[in-house]
Amino acid sequence: AQKVTQAQTEISVVEKEDVTLDCVYETRDTTYYLFWYKQPPSGELVFLIRRNSFDEQNEISGRYSWNFQKSTSSFNFTITASQVVDSAVYFCALSVSGNTPLVFGKGTRLSVIA
Amino acid sequence: GAVVSQHPSWVICKSGTSVKIECRSLDFQATTMFWYRQFPKQSLMLMATSNEGSKATYEQGVEKDKFLINHASLTLSTLTVTSAHPEDSSFYICSARDLVNEKLFFGSGTQLSVL
Numbered sequence: 001a002q003k004v005t006q007a008q009t010e011i012s013v014v015e016k017e018d019v020t021l022d023c024v025y026e027t028r029d030t031t032y033y034l035f036w037y038k039q040p041p042s043g044e045l046v047f048l049i050r051r052n053s054f055d056e057q058n059e060i061s062g063r064y065s066w067n068f069q070k071s072t073s074s075f076n077f078t079i080t081a082s083q084v085v086d087s088a089v090y091f092c093a094l095s096v097s098g099n100t101p102l103v104f105g106k107g108t109r110l111s112v113i114a
Numbered sequence: 115g116a117v118v119s120q121h122p123s124w125v126i127c128k129s130g131t132s133v134k135i136e137c138r139s140l141d142f143q144a145t146t147m148f149w150y151r152q153f154p155k156q157s158l159m160l161m162a163t164s165n166e167g168s169k170a171t172y173e174q175g176v177e178k179d180k181f182l183i184n185h186a187s188l189t190l191s192t193l194t195v196t197s198a199h200p201e202d203s204s205f206y207i208c209s210a211r212d213l214v215n216e217k218l219f220f221g222s223g224t225q226l227s228v229l
Contacts, residue, residue, distance in 0.1 A: 043223045044222040097216070102160075104158045
C-alpha cells in the first residue's frame with residue numbers, strides 16, 4: 001500500500017520569507033510518480049509538478065523548487081520569496097503508475113501574510 | 115493544454131433527491147477516471163475508479179448503490195449521488211487519465227450541499 005505523509009498541517013509565514021513544505025512517502029514499488037498540487041480557496045487543483053522515481057534531480061521553476069531524496073523517501077517543496085498569492089493548501093501525492101489513482105497526503109495549509 | 119470539465123461547479127439539493135455530476139475530458143480520451151471526495155479541511159479521498167465500458171471499482175466503505183458511476187464513453191464519466199443526505203455534503207472532484215500519455219488531469223470540482 002502507498003502512503004503520503006505531510007506532517008505540517010498549517011504554516012504561516014510573512015511575505016518574502018522562504019518556506020519549505022515537507023512530504024514523506026511510502027511505497028514498495030520501484031517505479032512511481034510523485035506530485036505536488038496547489039488548492040486555492042476556489043477549490044480546483046492546480047498541478048505543480050510530476051516527478052518519476054528514476055529522476056532524482058532537483059527541479060527549480062521560478063520561485064518554486066523541489067528536493068527529491070529517495071534515501072529518505074522525501075519530496076519537499078520550497079517556495080522562495082513567498083507572496084500572498086501563494087496562500088493555499090498544498091498536497092503531495094503518489095502514484096505507482098499504470099492505471100492507479102493518486103494517493104494524497106493530508107495537505108499543508110500555507111498562509112502568507114503581507 | 116488538456117482540460118477536464120466538471121459540471122456543475124456547485125449544487126444545492128434537498129435531502130432525498132439525486133444529483134448527477136459530470137466529468138468530461140475535452141481534448142483527450144480517458145479509459146480511466148477517478149472520483150474523489152474532500153470534506154472541509156481534509157484531504158482528497160478516492161471513492162472509486164471509473165473504467166470505460168465496465169463497472170466501476172469502489173473503495174472500501176463507499177456504497178456503490180448510493181454513488182452510481184457510469185463511464186459510457188471515452189470522454190465522459192458521471193457520478194450520481196442517489197437519495198442524498200446532509201452527510202453527503204462535500205466537495206467532489208474527478209480526474210481523468212489521458213489514454214496516450216498517461217498524464218492525469220483534474221476537474222475543477224463540484225461543491226454539493228444537501229439541505
